[in-house]
Amino acid sequence: MATVTPIERAIDRVVEVLDRSRAGLFTDIDGTISQVARTPSEAIVEESPRESLRALGSALTIVGAITGRGAADAASMLGLEGTVVIGNHGYERLLRGERFIHPSALGSRASVSASTSAISSIVASTPKLNGVVVENKDLSASVHYRLVEDQERSVELLKQLAGAIAELHELDVTDGKLVIEIRPRAVVNKGTAIHDISSELGLNGIVYLGDDVTDVDAFQALKTLASPEIATLSVGVVSPETHAVVIDSADVLIEGVDGCVALLAGVAARMAPSAG
Numbered sequence: 370m371a372t373v374t375p376i377e378r379a380i381d382r383v384v385e386v387l388d389r390s391r392a393g394l395f396t397d398i399d400g401t402i403s404q405v406a407r408t409p410s411e412a413i414v415e416e417s418p419r420e421s422l423r424a425l426g427s428a429l430t431i432v433g434a435i436t437g438r439g440a441a442d443a444a445s446m447l448g449l450e451g452t453v454v455i456g457n458h459g460y461e462r463l464l465r466g467e468r469f470i471h472p473s474a475l476g477s478r479a480s481v482s483a484s485t486s487a488i489s490s491i492v493a494s495t496p497k498l499n500g501v502v503v504e505n506k507d508l509s510a511s512v513h514y515r516l517v518e519d520q521e522r523s524v525e526l527l528k529q530l531a532g533a534i535a536e537l538h539e540l541d542v543t544d545g546k547l548v549i550e551i552r553p554r555a556v557v558n559k560g561t562a563i564h565d566i567s568s569e570l571g572l573n574g575i576v577y578l579g580d581d582v583t584d585v586d587a588f589q590a591l592k593t594l595a596s597p598e599i600a601t602l603s604v605g606v607v608s609p610e611t612h613a614v615v616i617d618s619a620d621v622l623i624e625g626v627d628g629c630v631a632l633l634a635g636v637a638a639r640m641a642p643s644a645g
Contacts, residue, residue, distance in 0.1 A: 371607050371616040373624045379604070380635040382621055383576050387599045387640060390576030393431040394636075395455075395587070396422070398443055400546060400580035401606045402528050402633070404626050407516060408502050411440070414446045421633035423449055428641040430570055435559045436457070437550060437568055437583060439506040440468060457508040458552060458583055459562035470524045473555035474508045480538035484551055487534050512549040545581045546610050560586030564594060573599045578629060580606035581615065588618040604632070 374382075387394060396402055399412055402422075406412035426432040426449070433453040436443045440456030442461035447454065454463045460474040485505040492498045500516035512531050515522050528542075531549045535542045543550045559579070567575050575594060577587045584605075591601035605611070605619025606629045616622060623629050 371605075371611070371622050373607065373628070375620045376623070376628065376631055376635065379621050379623055379632050380639065381634050382602055383604070383632065384639050386574045386576050386602045387429060387636070388458065390573035390602065391430045391570065391572050392576075393429055393433065393567065393570065393572045394422075394425055394576045394578075395433045396577070396633075397559075397579035397581070397584050397606075398434055398436045398438060398446060398628065400608070401578050401584075401629055402626065403446065405515075405546065409504055409511070409513065412446070414448075415630070418630045418633050419447060419449060421630075421637040422447070422452060424637040424641040425633075428637075430572060430644075433566065433568070435562055435577070435579075435587060437506075437509070437511065437545070441507075442506075453561045453566070455559075455566070457506055458550070459557045459559055460508040460553065462562075462566075470508065471555070471557050473557055474553050477540065478507060478555035478594050480540055480616055481505065481508065481510050481551065481553075484534050484538045484540060488512060488531060491530060494528075495526075498527060501527060508553070510551040512551070514549070515547040543583065545583055546612075550583070558586040559583055560588075560590035561586045564590045567594060575599070575601045576604065577602075578604040578606060578623075578632075579615075580608070580611060580614050585614050585618045587613075588620075604629070 402418040403412045403414045414417050435455040440454045440461045444454045458469045462469045489503045492501045502513040504511040515632035595601045603619045604621045605615050
């Protein structure tokens with residue numbers, strides 16, 4: 370297991386970065402502030418992290434979620450007015466009901482839909498893939514295999530299937546925690562998203578919390594943004610399923626969703642003690 374940072378020290382480091390005139394905190398959702406559920410639709414964000422994010426929204430320039438979920442789905446989970454939600458790994462942004470879609474994703478919607486339908490059809494007719502959940506998120510798709518019983522025999526088949534269909538439709542495939550992601554072929558990810566919004570707002574203190582391989586793009590983007598004028602901090606939320614690249618890329622490691630929730634509560638208590 371990776372060596373985690375004591376929670377009080379982690380709070381100190383986050384507050385140090387955010388205690389600037391223009392600062393922002395961004396977080397992934399699943400596996401970071403929400404326990405990973407059997408299926409995506411079963412996941413929830415508990416009141417504690419929601420309240421912490423709400424409080425921090427009054428103390429910081431911006432608080433946002435950057436997630437692989439569709440932005441509307443993520444916004445519904447959070448239920449926080451004024452929180453920017455960047456969905457589909459950076460392909461869309463939602464704030465106060467207004468949705469912006471990255472131009473590079475607009476032409477791929479039909480391909481994502483066709484790929485999702487093809488994979489779903491094959492999964493439904495293949496007994497060894499029983500338990501696979503195929504999710505069309507409009508601008509990208511996810512193929513979840515957490516519920517597959519014999520993963521050793523089935524996952525390689527599933528990856529070959531998803532890869533072949535994605536290639537046929539000129540889409541890219543990436544891996545995550547027990548999930549295969551199908552995305553448009555464009556250099557858009559959580560890293561480009563956090564870079565763009567931080568630059569737009571002129572942030573000089575930026576913190577990002579995440580737990581999966583796709584969050585590494587955001588971790589790396591923070592390293593490129595860091596300078597004598599801009600402080601950044603990437604917080605990796607680790608579990609037994611965490612990929613080594615997440616552990617190696619993060620500045621600070623926190624143990625599990627419960628640790629991340631405690632971190633947010635501690636930061637909110639320090640930075641917005643009168644909120645809530």
